[in-house]
Amino acid sequence: MLELAARLRALPRPQLEAALKTREFDTAGIRDLFDLAEVLLGPESLDHAISRLDRPRLAALAATAALTADHADTTVDAVAAELARLGASAELSAATPELLEQLALILLLVVDGSRVHLPAAVSSRLAVRTGRDIPDAAELAAPAPPVLVGVDEVDRTILDRRASETAYATVAATAELLAALGVQPARELAKGGLTLPDSKRLAEVCGIELDALPRLFHRADEAGLVLRDGAYWLESDIGANWTQRSAGERWQRLAEQWLARIPPTLRELVARRSETLSSTDLRDDVRWLYPAGGRWLDDGLDRLVDDAEALGLAVAGEPVESGRLVLTGQVERAAAILAAHFPAQVSKVYLQHDLTVVSPGPLEPVLDARLRSFADVEARDLASTYRVSAASVNRGLAAGETAATILDFLGGLSLTGIPQPVEYLVHEAAKRFGSVRVASADDAELPARTVVRSEDEQVVRTLAVDQALSAIGLRQVGPYRLLSRFAPDVVFWALSDARYPVAAEDHDGAIVRLRRHHLAQSPPPAATTDPIGALLDRVLVEADDDATEVAWLARQLEAAARAKETLTVTVRMPGGTTADYLLAPASVANGRLRARDRKADIERTLPLSAIAAVMPAPSNV
16 A cells, blocks of 8 residues: 555646546545555455456456565566466567556556556455456466458348438437427336336337337437426427437437447447447457456446447447447448438428328428427328317417418418318317416415306306316306316316317416427536545645655554554664664554564664655565
8 A cells, every 4th residue: 555655646646637537436534645545445446447457457467466476566577478478469468568557547556667566455356356257367368269250241231221210210209209298298206217107108109119118218318308307307408409400410419428328448349340240249249358347347238239229320239330430439420321311301291181281201390390389290100190170270379370370381381282171170270269268366266276267158067067177176156267276377288188279368368378398498517526636635735844744654654554564664863874674563653653673573663753764675574
């Protein structure tokens, strides 16, 4: 630990900060560099670092551990020779200096010129895991098995088209998910996951199996397209913007979020592999290269392989060109390749006498959003079908449309003009719109919060007995009025869903336009805290007085006493000379060291001010 603490003290702050960010540990309770060294040599921190070592670095670490089994230091050349003796390739042996330097950068060992020091805690932890989940040194040093390329008999154009079809289906299903959440949020269970009714509703709308919904929803969540507001999931403002993008741009955001959550080491590994390998081969290859891997590796592989299929980056485990491009950071180029096979968007539809609107291809996002505001989606595929109904038109009118704006939009969109039944329906819906009014109740009518009124007594009586409206508890209080304890917007949408020509109004009787499509606002980026920076601010306290050096010396001796280590202690003698003693520190108190002299076999007590330097004892002691 003394060597590591000294190494931490000698490193420039930027280099130390970079090294600490590669390790996992709790910064709480660390007061100085000795505490930091002790934490870094703890089992959990060491396991985190060791599990992320690739095979060459792990082989170099194992060879170093073999050479320092008796707690002696070794040299860079000796480690290279040991790797060669274990059967390592000439390339691996030649890379020994670089590998050891990489291990030093993540604070697993100390390299001082040609000398290599491996802390006992590292070698002990490596020994515990060797044979259990890490191969022995000889197996680690063995050359890599050959990568079989073979003859590629797969028609790559077929794979590319299949990948594009899958990618487009995922993008389209995600867009339908957002549209459905915009109409009706989905509730989250207290134990996690969506309620079953909401799950079934969303799966049906998206056109996917129920068991495929969690993965689709999770991707949307990771991309920031949906947000949780209390117990409900809503479309986010980012999601609303996403739905207005082209299919290629939509796919690009999903791919970027997928890539951001894959460890860089796995990206590099997959990018170097042959395009003819399957996902099974990939898993075997990754586990061979990272033999100490574990959960982080399996989770990364699961995400890489499973989601790659949904995003069109692989087909039946067969990587395609777009997958390799994404893994090397060329997401835009991958999007262009896939989008070339996406179905072309259209800007015209066929308006039919049966009140259906048939789009011969994916409708442009802006047109699709406008059409959905007063028409319902009946079938969603490459050719989609919408239906105009009195209820859907009433929904559009409530959101601010008029008969004139609806018909103008349909006239510009339709290749077949506006059939008479459609025109008649729109005008009739506009005439009936507002025959049922919803407004906030007066304070005198508490606990009622909403009043529903109509000039048609028969309509009011019908509303009072309609079982479809039982959930909002309408109570008739006069020939033309009903009350409800629910909020006006809840009552309004319940009446709208029940296909009543309802309108919202203010206290003056003016119609208020309501939109059901509520967006969750993405929170501003949280202020990031830098625990490593705060830690270094604490432990790297610089001062020019002697007190700092005395404190450093005391902590070295205390650490050696706890570890029962023997040190070479340089003591200032009268007359300006110095003498070296082999001492086993016992305690440090009141500015004095009490230690056992190993050579004289006596106990010595020395003032700390008389100690010029300490260093580890020679290995042969």
